[in-house]
Amino acid sequence: MLTLYYAPGTCALASLIALEESGLAFETRKISLRDGEQRLPDYLKINPKGRVPALVTDRGVLTETPAILGFIAASAPAANLAPLGDAFEMARLQAFNSYLCSTVHVNHAHRPRGTRWADEPAAIEAMKAKVPENMADCFTLIEQTMFEGPWVMGETYSLADPYLFVMTDWLPSDGVDPTRFEKASDHHARMLQRPAVQRALAYDRG
Numbered sequence: 001m002l003t004l005y006y007a008p009g010t011c012a013l014a015s016l017i018a019l020e021e022s023g024l025a026f027e028t029r030k031i032s033l034r035d036g037e038q039r040l041p042d043y044l045k046i047n048p049k050g051r052v053p054a055l056v057t058d059r060g061v062l063t064e065t066p067a068i069l070g071f072i073a074a075s076a077p078a079a080n081l082a083p084l085g086d087a088f089e090m091a092r093l094q095a096f097n098s099y100l101c102s103t104v105h106v107n108h109a110h111r112p113r114g115t116r117w118a119d120e121p122a123a124i125e126a127m128k129a130k131v132p133e134n135m136a137d138c139f140t141l142i143e144q145t146m147f148e149g150p151w152v153m154g155e156t157y158s159l160a161d162p163y164l165f166v167m168t169d170w171l172p173s174d175g176v177d178p179t180r181f182e183k184a185s186d187h188h189a190r191m192l193q194r195p196a197v198q199r200a201l202a203y204d205r206g
Contacts, residue, residue, distance in 0.1 A: 002026040003056040005046060007033045008204050011105060012053035013169075015068045016203065017162035020196035022076035028203065066097040069159040081159050093153055096146055096160045104142075104167050107134040108174055132175035139171070139181045147183045150190070165191040 004019060006012045006028050019026045031037045031052055038050045047054040047063050055062045055071065062068050073082035083089035109116065111131040114124035142164070146152070152160035168188045171178040178185050191197050 004028045005031055005043070005052055005054040005056070007031045007038070007052045010052055011065050011163075011166055013200060013204055014065055014163040014166045015053045015055065015072070016200040017165070017197055018069050018072045018081060018159060020199050021081060021157075021162070021194075022072050022079045024072065024076050064101070065163065066094060066101050069097060069163065070094070073159055080156065083153075083156075083158070089153070093158055093160055096152060097163050099142075099146070100160075100163050100167055104135070104138045107131060107138060108167070108170050110134070111174055135171060135174045135176050136180070139168075139176070139184055143181050143183045147187070149183060149187075151187070161187070161191060162197070165197065 002019070002024060004012070004015055004026055006016060007030065010033070016028070031043060033052075037043060038047075038052065044050060046056065046061055049063060051063070053063070053065060053068055055068045057071070062071055070082065073079070074084060077084055082093055108131065110127040114127045117127065118124050147164075148154040151157045152164055164184070165188055168178055168181075168184045171181075171184075178188065192201075
């Protein structure tokens with residue numbers, strides 16, 4: 001049995017959606033970031049980084065969203081969540097998810113978690129002020145050069161779709177009007193129609 005350690009409103013939603021899509025048996029454990037549960041000794045034994053998501057498997061613990069998503073796809077090949085038999089296409093998918101992880105998510109995090117990078121209040125406020133511009137630049141690049149449509153990688157739904165859905169969902173809180181990005185907005189609306197997404201959101205917001 002897989003166990004996903006999860007916090008509402010975080011990127012862990014992408015892993016939860018993927019698990020719901022996969023058909024794999026899993027359970028969840030909610031971590032309250034507001035209450036600091038991610039820093040408690042019991043959780044740090046699971047994930048010393050003090051972050052979510054963390055996926056406990058029978059072989060050990062996996063962290064980092066791209067790694068967890070890749071594991072889910074490889075563990076449930078019948079769900080067809082990744083082009084496992086095509087090395088180039090799989091690398092393209094990983095490149096997209098890596099961009100979301102290393103660039104888009106980091107740009108977003110400068111708004112709620114600027115203290116990771118600076119101590120001076122003025123520096124933190126300057127980072128917050130830059131977030132709308134940086135996030136808009138990221139989504140412009142995604143729409144112009146990465147998004148193939150109707151799903152991220154083209155005609156087939158993949159692990160990139162729940163991850164992009166999460167990032168698009170964050171745009172309003174980052175001061176960006178998502179309707180500026182027609183492809184991302186349409187993708188977000190279609191994701192909301194998927195039963196797996198609806199189940200994951202019910203858990204996230206319930």
